[in-house]
Amino acid sequence: MNATTSTLPTLDLPSPEGQLISYTMSGPGDFPRPEKPLTSRKVYAAAHVVPVMTAENVPGAPAQLDWEATLAYRHELWSYGLGVADAMDTAQRGMGLDWKATQELIRRSAAEAAAVVRSQRHPALAGRSVRDLIACGAGTDQLDPAGVEAGGSGLEAVLAAYQEQLQVVEDSGAKVILMASRALAKVAAGPEDYLLVYSQLLERAKEPVILHWLGPMFDPALAGYWGSDDVPAATDTFLQLIQSNAAKVDGVKVSLLDAEHEKQLRAALPMNVRLYTGDDFNYPELIDGDEHAYSDALLGIFAAIYPAASAALQAYDAGESARGREILDSTRALGKHIFAAPTLYYKTGIAFLSWLNGHQSGFQLVGGLHSGRSLTHLAHTFVLADQAGLLRDPQLAAARMTSLLKTGGLA
Numbered sequence: 001m002n003a004t005t006s007t008l009p010t011l012d013l014p015s016p017e018g019q020l021i022s023y024t025m026s027g028p029g030d031f032p033r034p035e036k037p038l039t040s041r042k043v044y045a046a047a048h049v050v051p052v053m054t055a056e057n058v059p060g061a062p063a064q065l066d067w068e069a070t071l072a073y074r075h076e077l078w079s080y081g082l083g084v085a086d087a088m089d090t091a092q093r094g095m096g097l098d099w100k101a102t103q104e105l106i107r108r109s110a111a112e113a114a115a116v117v118r119s120q121r122h123p124a125l126a127g128r129s130v131r132d133l134i135a136c137g138a139g140t141d142q143l144d145p146a147g148v149e150a151g152g153s154g155l156e157a158v159l160a161a162y163q164e165q166l167q168v169v170e171d172s173g174a175k176v177i178l179m180a181s182r183a184l185a186k187v188a189a190g191p192e193d194y195l196l197v198y199s200q201l202l203e204r205a206k207e208p209v210i211l212h213w214l215g216p217m218f219d220p221a222l223a224g225y226w227g228s229d230d231v232p233a234a235t236d237t238f239l240q241l242i243q244s245n246a247a248k249v250d251g252v253k254v255s256l257l258d259a260e261h262e263k264q265l266r267a268a269l270p271m272n273v274r275l276y277t278g279d280d281f282n283y284p285e286l287i288d289g290d291e292h293a294y295s296d297a298l299l300g301i302f303a304a305i306y307p308a309a310s311a312a313l314q315a316y317d318a319g320e321s322a323r324g325r326e327i328l329d330s331t332r333a334l335g336k337h338i339f340a341a342p343t344l345y346y347k348t349g350i351a352f353l354s355w356l357n358g359h360q361s362g363f364q365l366v367g368g369l370h371s372g373r374s375l376t377h378l379a380h381t382f383v384l385a386d387q388a389g390l391l392r393d394p395q396l397a398a399a400r401m402t403s404l405l406k407t408g409g410l411a
Contacts (some may be wrong), residue, residue: 003114008340009346009398013379014410017401025398026373029389031307032314034081034124035224040316041287042274043309044083045302046090047074049097049105053362060338063092065365070105071102071112073303073359078116079084081124082302084109085177087169089218089299092347095355096183096367099142106136135210135298138165138181139179145186145221146209153308154187159197163204177253177298182221191237194398198241203395209248209300210276213238215256217343232259246270253278253298257339262286268292280339280346281299284328287312301335303339304353334384337377338368345372349381353390356382356397363404375408 010024050073051057055064070376074084085232086109087093087102097105113134119125126134146393150155154301158181169176186363188194188356202209216223226234241251251274259282266275276298277286286295302309317323347369355363364370373381382391382401405411 003037004014008394011028011398011401011405012293012378012411013405014384014400016376016380018376022408023383025386025394026389027386027394028392029308029311029365031311031389033079034310034314036196037124037126037128038081038313038317041313042083042132042276042296043131043302044085044087044276045077045309046298046300047077047303048347048354049091049366050351050354050360051364051366053364055359055403057364057366058368058369059096061367065095065105065366066360067108069360071108072355073354074112074134075108075116075117075122076359077303077306078113078125079122080113080306080315081122082306082310083133084113084345085135085137085298086174086301088177088179088212089137089214090303090347091137091352092346092366092369093137093139093179094141094219094364095320095344095347096369101317101366102141106168106174110134110174114173130173131207134173135175135177136169136172137177137179138162138169140165140181143183145183148183148187149188150187151397154183155193157195158184158187162197162201166201166205169233174186175250176205176207178209178217180214180222180225182219185222185225188227191233192225192236193239199245200283202245202248205248208248210250210253211238211242211278212252213252213256214278217257218255218339218378219344231256235261235265238263239320239403241408242273243270246273246315249273251276255279257281257343262295263290265297271272274347282336283335284325284332288325288327301331301338301348303350304338304385305331305334307390307392308388308390331388331390333379334388334390336380337384340377344370345369348372352378352381356385356400357390357392375404375410378404 050069253276255278277295280301312324312327
């Protein structure tokens with residue numbers, strides 16, 4: 001840590017046990033920006049969106065985004081050598097970010113990435129392509145699943161929705177991430193319907209895509225994805241799709257929070273198909289790998305821990321794998337806390353840390369999602385982030401935490 005204890009703020013914080021405790025901050029870690037591209041792992045940080053602070057950010061209201069702050073956050077991630085996964089679950093797809101706002105987000109973020117490539121603004125991205133910098137989600141959330149009928153007509157509606165979004169992402173120049181679909185989960189009769197829809201999408205795709213398998217802990221509407229609640233059976237269907245279309249699959253992002261399952265899937269993938277871990281609990285061991293393989297990463301937690309994540313990857317690049325693992329392990333407690341059940345509210349923690357670190361002027365999310373965690377939960381997020389060295393300006397973070405405690409009647 002860079003500051004002495006005597007210069008660091010002390011706050012009275014509510015503990016997980018419900019008591020107020022005196023906490024003295026530790027100070028920021030030493031996480032320099034890389035001076036050259038990261039090469040040991042291919043990684044994307046799934047970024048959140050920043051709303052207009054004066055907008056009507058309540059459930060059901062159209063998303064109004066602060067484009068300057070939203071795009072600046074992507075530059076912050078790029079400056080640490082990380083790619084950005086945009087218009088994903090972290091950006092509140094299906095939880096406040098409507099399709100109209102999503103289209104604009106995809107176009108603006110991809111255009112910003114293209115400008116970065118042209119300008120060589122960030123040394124850590126030298127020689128990188130737009131698709132290395134930005135990958136965007138294509139799903140079906142312009143459909144209301146409740147209005148989609150089972151059977152052939154429903155499958156046709158799902159396919160058309162996917163194709164519309166696929167076109168938007170491809171036209172932007174970003175890499176395509178085929179997201180899991182609530183509507184498909186509702187109308188599919190079994191594994192064969194998933195294979196039918198996805199096979200047509202992969203045939204239609206101009207460039208290899210990333211396939212996304214999001215578990216029900218992130219979105220209960222996705223239970224039984226790939227045609228079965230039995231994970232091994234669903235995995236067989238998933239692998240069948242990949243093996244039949246390997247030339248069109250850049251990689252797979254798996255978010256089931258099951259490290260052993262990911263290792264088994266990783267070993268079964270065709271050569272040249274990447275496993276981008278989406279396991280926000282077990283990412284240190286999965287990225288570190290074993291004697292056989294390692295996982296690349298496409299993670300929401302990386303939007304919160306990006307300075308440490310970059311430092312870890314720099315260590316791996318330098319052949320210092322033990323140091324890289326040590327840095328990742330130092331963030332694990334924070335990851336488990338932010339993604340604790342109900343996991344779908346992890347976006348609240350991502351935005352909270354963005355606010356504490358000065359990347360947005362207020363602690364808000366579209367759709368009112370900033371209310372998704374308790375003040376005690378957020379206080380512990382503050383402590384764990386500080387202990388991991390991820391509160392970059394202790395005075396600012398302490399002042400903002402104190403203001404939130406006052407609002408909540410705790411200071």
